[in-house]
Amino acid sequence: MKKLLALVLALAMMMGLMSFTVAATAENTVTIKIPVYDRGFEGWKVTDNFYTQWVQKTFGDPNGINVQYIAIGRSTEVQDYSQMLAAGNAPDIIFHYDMPQAVAYLNEGAIQALDLEEMKTYAPTYYAMTASMMDEYGYMDGTPYFFFAQRPNAGYNWLTLIRQDWLDQVGAATPTNIDELNAVLMQWKEAGLGVLNTQLLKDNFTYSYGFWTYPVDATEHALYLDLGIADLTSAASRKYLKNLNYEYNNGLINSEFYLNTDTNASLANFLDGSAGTYSFYMTSGTTVISSLLANFPDAKVSVLDPAALAATDSSHYGRKYYPFGMIMGINATANEETRIALWTYLEWMLQDNHLSTLENGVEGENYTLDENGLPTAVADYTGEAVRSNNNNKDYWCLWEEAARYGSDDLNYKANLRNYAPAGYEDLIANSYEYFVRDQAFAQTEALWTTNIASRSEYKADLNTLFQELYVKCAMAAEADFDATYAEAGQEYLDAGYQAILDEKTQLIEQGLYR
Amino acid sequence: MRVSSLPVIQKNLSRKRPSGRSIRSYWELYVMLLIPMLFLFVFKYGSYFGLATAFENYKILKGVFGSEWVWFDNFIKVFGHRRFGDALRNTVLLNVLDLVFSFPMPIILALLLNEIRQKSVKRVTQTMLYLPHFLSWVIVGAIAYQLFTYGSGVVNDIIERMGGDRVPFLQEDTLWLVSYVLIGVWQSMGWGTIIYLAAITSINPELYEAAVVDGANRWKQCLNVTLPSIKPTMVTLFIMRLGQLMGGSFERVIALKNVATNEFTYTIPVMVYDMGLQSGTSKIAQATALGLFQSVIGVLLVIGADYFVKSLGEDGLL
Structure with missing residues (x-):
């Protein structure tokens, strides 16, 4: 009996190993x-x-x-x-x-x-x-x-929710630039409320877009903006980091933001009331709002003006597709x-x-x-x-990235339904208003018509290094920021960013970009 | 007098080679053996050809046999990499620390467990000590961060409630190193006792009886009978452990690291991962070169250590 079992088992395992599927349609x-x-x-x-x-x-x-x-x-x-x-x-x-x-x-x-x-x-x-x-x-x-x-052109379901009940509690108006936002965050802190939700930057480096001064120099843009490689040494990055450093040192963001390595960590912070904002692609099936209400029945949310996350002297608040x-x-x-x-x-x-x-x-x-x-x-x-x-x-998606219904008006009507949970269409309507307002200023990266060899050579390395360096800059004492940032920039350049900038400069001179 | 340390293995070795008759009567078992053998050949030996990529300008579409042969270019690139020195230093540091703290713990623990006379207590204790071994590093890392983070860790909350100051266990470089080693000890020590306990069980009881007659107390028995008896096991495991000096656990570092505490977290396995998997396909050859370097050092260390212990009159491994 045992032998038989062993035999069956052995054969079954052999068959399992050897089996492969044959295309059925002859x-x-x-x-x-x-x-x-x-x-x-x-x-x-x-x-x-x-x-x-x-x-x-x-x-x-x-x-x-x-x-x-x-x-x-x-x-x-x-x-x-x-x-x-x-x-x-x-x-x-x-x-x-x-x-x-x-x-x-x-x-x-x-x-x-x-x-x-x-x-x-x-x-x-x-x-x-x-x-x-x-x-x-x-x-x-x-x-x-x-x-x-x-x-x-339908990316307006990317939005940042903000706790309207917290704004009301401290008697603040909706912030319209980063300075006003920081002032609100300070009021929140004094009132014992939460912080600005902040997550470790990785993969898509669009953080500096809202810190470019308008109007921008086109070649400067082509040189620095790159979805896959952070522009640590650009003037816009410096401004972004300076602000992050201020927020960190004044307790306006989570002191351990670098441990929030994915959106789930940010979501948890929003739902447990430790953070007052949350950015995501909203769709009708989202449970973010209902979960928040389950924890805080009196919570109210509104859409944060994208300009509130951008520098006061900037006008383009985000990336254009x-x-x-x-x-x-x-x-x-x-x-x-x-x-x-x-x-x-x-x-x-x-x-x-x-x-x-x-x-x-x-x-x-x-x-x-x-x-x-x-x-x-x-x-x-x-x-x-x-x-x-x-x-x-x-x-x-081989044909289009969002379903369309014949006219802009119909698309919008359909999207209100596709993007917003029932009863929250106002959020998408608000986001759409901001989206339309900001279209003219949104920026996109240069497209190169030839390969950039140094880019593939250094990309992975620079991505890892960037995280270490920008976190270091954010966490430096305010007085040490300039020195820390200068040192970080040099290390980043030496690690390969200079080579990329040099190659891009050459390609720009040859006109090999759009 | 020499006492055999791996009695089970040696007993098997001393058996006669399987005769044709035994193969015929137990053929089903041999058929089953084919499966792990096949696994070994396909995944351990079959992939040896891939090592050739370490010497090639490897392009995935041209394959191992079609890519251009560039001799040691990849090695030169890897050794010249900005962070190769850091990786080398950290790898050796983490593994030496591990060797110093993680290696003796199972021995001490096995000796302690051996002294427990109440069988049920021994069983329960052993099982509880084994359990951490079955947790993956991802889980261990997540638990560690739940417990020990500066801002919201439970352990820090307790310390604060008791009037102490919060401790950045995982968020300050030196403390991170200490936490890394201790968490490793905790995770692996129980499982490591198994092989020592097996060795202890096979010690001839007459040796203890003789020791008692000579007036040895339990401590002396442990020191003069048990320890010398398991010494060959210790030597074998030590040599095998040395082979990992250039490698070590990738998962453990990745699960326990964070970007703000990075003085000691860039190791060779992390570097291989960055090059081989994070860089698309462009650096597979360099990752292979680094992996090969790591393996060669490992083999050299094993052979060297083996030679060394043999020169001291021990059994060795090879």
Whole structure:
């Protein structure tokens, strides 16, 4: 009996080791591999669900194409892509949201040049949509490599909530610049309330945008602003750090802000009443406000004017997105047959009501149409056509970054519903007002039309070093700030930032940027 | 008189080699053995080819065999790296401290446990001592920060309530080092006792009887019988431990570090991680070179230590 058990176990383990999956569809002649972000939504299988099956049935089978979705971990995407590229099984589309990494893939040799005629022939509608963005941003050293999804101007769900009840308690008006905000924070401190929520800076370095003096010098901007590498030695950074140092030394921010390494830590501070602000992308499903009310039934929130986080003599309070969303290139190993199938897939997405199905689900099941013709999600829908937690965006992001409904007015109406929890539409309305007001001043980084070698050489190093240095500057005694900052700047330059600035200066002189 | 320290292993070694008959009658077990063997070959030996990347201008798409051979360029870059000196110093420092404090603790603990006569008490104590070993460093790190942070740590709250001053256990460089070592001792000492307890159990009871006849009390028995008997085990484990002098735990440092307290936290494993995983694909070759350097030093230390203890007349490892 024991022997039999051992045998069964041994064989089962061997089988387990050796098993591999064979593509089931023999009749489809071409296989296209489409990347899709896996954001770890509970109960959601990114590569096999109602919508992937629907795509196979409606698009794949009639065209003899096998559509295979490849999961890319949202927070590990570069590692995932790198490993798959090394193993030779990467998706046929190489995508990323930011240009420098997309260029890095190109430098690895992962992306092939685009055949524009082929694209025009097999994906005419898609090509027409992306053509001007390609002309503007898709060429590297004169050759077209990248095409782009659209990004409608709808980023106003990024907002900072502030405890209105605390403002009322100390009798303060809504602050409109950093000095007024600091004054409010001081009143909060004296009244025994909380601090300004502050998190360790990492990954996206947009902290200095609100500290540039307007109007700005265009070359200066091109030189310093970089989403992936902090501009520690710029004048704007100095101002930002000087202010942070002031706030730290006067107890206006969390004394251990550098231990808040993720948004969950900040959220916890907001919900337990130790901090009076919280910045996030608000969506209708958010539980931030309800959780706060559960802890503090009398709490009131309003939207903090983005200008309150910017220097008094500055006018641009934030980063502007590029007009494109997802940046895509074709895998270097994809052959003509695969490419044609890919273009056909992108074009199919725009035909009939395919896009609407991906975005909204099935009418009468997931949603109904209201009097404006806007889809209204059926509350608590749990049927088979249930969408992913972010409304299937990771499937339709190849076309656009936010769903659109025909006109700006309708988009806004729909977004009030998409972005705000019921009863809190005012918050999105306020944020929209600020968003419209600040559009003219928002800034974006330069796009380089060639690779910056020193950037990839020093990036990881500088990112680590920056954290150490800026925290040191923030925590220095106020009298020592200048010396600490000067020393930090020198160390940062020596560690490779000078090399990057030198290379960028050269490229600026040659005009290789936008 | 020499007492065997690893009785179980040595007993097995002294057995005859498995005959064809025993393979035939126990073939299912050998089939099962194939699986860990396969694992070993695929993941431990199979990856040896990848070491070639340390000498290449490695491009992932060209692969190990297609990339350009650049000899020692990667090593030169790594050794010339701005922070290589820091990493080297910190790695050696953290591991030497660990060796000094973490290595003797399991021995002391095993000797103490051995003196507990009440079986149930011994079992409960042992189990409680093992438990921290099963917590991952991420969890240990999170708990440490909950307990010991300056601003909101529970331990600091207690100290303050009792009239003391708050202590920056993890937020001041020297104190961080002390906390790092002590937390490591706490996490590993219980688990480390297992092998010593096994060695102690196999000591011939007649030795203790002889010692008692000679008038030795418990302390003398411990000193003159138990300790010498487990010395070869200690030597073996010490040599193996030396092999990690250039490496050490990456998770432990990452879980316990914070950006404001960084004097001692940049180590070689952290550097390998920064280069190999944080820098996209551009520095995989340099990370490999650093890893290879670390392994070579480790092997040299093991061989050197082995040679040294053999010259002192001990058994050694190899």
